Amino acid sequence: MKDQKWNQYIAWGITAFAVLAAAAGVIFLFININVVLGALSKVIGILMPVIYGAIMAYLMAPIYNRVCGALSAYGGKRAKLARLCATLVSVIVLLAIAIGLVSMMLPELYRSVMNVLNSLPGNVSRFSAWLDEALSGKYAYQDEILILYNNVMDVARNFLNNELKPNITLIIGQTYTSVMSAVMWLYDLIIGLIVMIYLLNIKGVLLPQLKKLIFTLLPEKWAERTISELQYINTVFGGFIIGKILDSLIIGILCFGILSLFNMIGIFRMPYVLLVSVIIGVTNVIPFFGPFIGAIPSTILIMLSDPWQGVLFLIFVFLLQQFDGNYLGPKILGDRTGLSSFWVLFSILLFGGLFGFVGMIIAVPTWAVFMNLISQISSILLKKKGLPVSLDYYKAEGTSGLRKPGQEQERKDGAEGAGKDRADLK
Numbered sequence: 115m116k117d118q119k120w121n122q123y124i125a126w127g128i129t130a131f132a133v134l135a136a137a138a139g140v141i142f143l144f145i146n147i148n149v150v151l152g153a154l155s156k157v158i159g160i161l162m163p164v165i166y167g168a169i170m171a172y173l174m175a176p177i178y179n180r181v182c183g184a185l186s187a188y189g190g191k192r193a194k195l196a197r198l199c200a201t202l203v204s205v206i207v208l209l210a211i212a213i214g215l216v217s218m219m220l221p222e223l224y225r226s227v228m229n230v231l232n233s234l235p236g237n238v239s240r241f242s243a244w245l246d247e248a249l250s251g252k253y254a255y256q257d258e259i260l261i262l263y264n265n266v267m268d269v270a271r272n273f274l275n276n277e278l279k280p281n282i283t284l285i286i287g288q289t290y291t292s293v294m295s296a297v298m299w300l301y302d303l304i305i306g307l308i309v310m311i312y313l314l315n316i317k318g319v320l321l322p323q324l325k326k327l328i329f330t331l332l333p334e335k336w337a338e339r340t341i342s343e344l345q346y347i348n349t350v351f352g353g354f355i356i357g358k359i360l361d362s363l364i365i366g367i368l369c370f371g372i373l374s375l376f377n378m379i380g381i382f383r384m385p386y387v388l389l390v391s392v393i394i395g396v397t398n399v400i401p402f403f404g405p406f407i408g409a410i411p412s413t414i415l416i417m418l419s420d421p422w423q424g425v426l427f428l429i430f431v432f433l434l435q436q437f438d439g440n441y442l443g444p445k446i447l448g449d450r451t452g453l454s455s456f457w458v459l460f461s462i463l464l465f466g467g468l469f470g471f472v473g474m475i476i477a478v479p480t481w482a483v484f485m486n487l488i489s490q491i492s493s494i495l496l497k498k499k500g501l502p503v504s505l506d507y508y509k510a511e512g513t514s515g516l517r518k519p520g521q522e523q524e525r526k527d528g529a530e531g532a533g534k535d536r537a538d539l540k
Contacts, residue, residue, distance in 0.1 A: 181199060
């Protein structure tokens with residue numbers, strides 16, 4: 115008896131010590147938040163090649179699994195050959211996509227930038243003449259808009275003469291820093307490619323090790339629940355992100371093909387076809403806001419060449435995005451997340467504000483996982499209280515409409531009994 119009480123006191127002491135230690139740790143983190151964030155940022159910077167490699171391995175895993183599964187059915191030495199072939203195919207596909215995008219974007223980007231710079235004075239003059247012609251006869255607005263236009267041009271000239279030229283040395287230094295950052299980013303990508311190869315080939319060992327660690331640290335029930343949640347996360351993220359990339363690739367190809375066809379048959383001569391198609395395809399990866407993010411700069415770029423073509427391009431992008439949102443996207447993605455439009459918008463605003471471009475891409479699947487976790491926790495707590503999980507039960511107005519399951523059944527039985535009594539009386 116004494117030993118049991120002593121063990122109980124020890125357990126209470128350990129629990130109290132753990133709570134106090136956790137509280138002290140939280141207070142320490144809040145007091146030294148800048149130091150902690152700086153150290154975390156440094157660690158992330160060091161591990162960035164591993165992060166890149168893990169992301170590339172996750173994206174290439176379906177291709178690796180498909181090739182490896184098709185070739186490893188015979189077992190034995192064929193299995194090693196299958197893994198080698200699957201690795202080579204994954205690397206070739208990844209490099210082909212990267213090289214293809216770069217070879218398409220860089221020359222076209224260079225030509226587009228040079229064309230914009232060379233034709234900018236003439237385009238500005240034509241735009242001014244077009245604006246003057248459009249406002250001809252509308253004297254109430256013409257003078258005000260032309261004055262505003264001249265003020266904007268004066269601001270641009272002052273910026274070039276007073277800000278850009280005197281600070282050209284600083285701009286060159288910043289350009290050098292940007293170039294070095296690009297070189298380091300390329301270095302991280304190369305190391306990440308090597309990490310991807312390793313991860314693809316050892317994932318058959320890493321995943322069982324992770325599963326073993328989870329069962330080691332957690333009770334069996336919670337370990338199984340954790341693994342189930344990880345599988346759900348993999349399904350949501352894998353299905354949504356890979357599906358969104360495929361959807362955006364198709365939209366970019368459609369944009370390039372249709373605009374090129376229009377130029378070929380002479381419907382209208384759209385400039386910068388390849389550049390704006392890449393912009394539309396890349397930004398389409400972002401849910402909800404992606405079409406607007408890609409369409410606005412592309413339209414402005416085309417309007418500098420011809421305002422009317424810019425209007426036509428804007429109409430074309432609107433129709434293309436209607437096709438994507440109402441047909442192509444649902445066909446490829448289906449209902450992967452189950453989120454309503456409000457939660458999609460909310461998650462993109464939240465994660466975009468916190469993590470930028472990457473946050474906007476991962477916002478929807480991350481929030482879907484979070485909402486699923488909240489739903490499961492809510493279900494567990496409601497079942498412990500003896501309350502139903504169905505949402506329909508809570509649609510009654512006020513707390514007076516809520517009844518426990520047993521009370522609800524008693525009410526129904528009482529109503530049925532009263533109905534039978536009334537029937538007997540009749």
